[in-house]
Amino acid sequence: MFEPETRTLSPISNELAELxxxxxxxxxxxxxxxxVPRVYAPVTxxxxxxxxxxxxRVAR
Incomplete structure (x- = not known):
């Protein structure tokens, strides 16, 4: 029998998920x-x- 996954998110992951x-x-x-655009291209x-x-380039 399989046990349900019991992983918990780290506090940082929780904060990022909330943000x-x-x-x-x-x-x-x-x-x-x-x-300011509200829709952006997918991150690739x-x-x-x-x-x-x-x-x-900007940092130079």
């Missing part, structure tokens, strides 16, 4: 101008590389 829920429910949108490895390269 994610607040952000996705629109909790912070009242703090930014209407011109290619997108992360482009962001990293851009940040490195």
């Amino acid at each position: 994610d829920a607040v952000v996705h429910s629109g909790g912070f949108w009242r703090l930014v101008p209407e011109a 490895p290619q997108l992360l590389r482009r962001v990293e390269q851009g940040l490195k």
